[in-house]
Amino acid sequence: MANLVFGVGIGVFILALVWVLALIVCITFSRSPTKIASLGPLSILVAVLVSVILIVIPREVKEKSPEEESVVYDYSIVYRSSLIAVMALFVVIGLVLYLVSHAMEPVLAKPLRKFVR
Structure with a gap:
């Protein structure tokens, strides 16, 4: 309180x-x-x-019974799982951005000879 x-x-x-x-x-x-x-x-x-x-x-519950006080719950798995999900989402976003900006960049043909006029 x-x-x-x-x-x-x-x-x-x-x-x-x-x-x-x-x-x-x-x-x-x-x-x-x-x-x-x-x-x-x-x-x-x-x-x-x-x-x-x-x-x-x-x-957190305000009043706990003696049976509930002896039981220990591990809520950290929820936070760890959500952190892993967010990290996986950003890895996928990073891979997509990498593919769009670097891997799929067009390679233009260059002339074999340069003609001087």
Whole structure:
């Protein structure tokens, strides 16, 4: 109960901060004539993703029975698995970018002789 601010937990303030930052980015870049205008909706999607992750993370039960106190759960496998999934996603993105920018670069023919006029 020591982590309460104005009667609510710190998670509410984290969610509010995330959404305020997302709305500021969305409003700031909404009138831009360049491609940076797509950063606004992207920030909203990131805020939704962060909100879902923070809501899904299991919370600690306030009162535990003696039987439940003796059982130890290892939640680190969830975080490790999600970290591996994110790393695998970025490896795939990196490989695709490598293929597009380096491996599939066209090789143009060069003339055998240069004619001087």
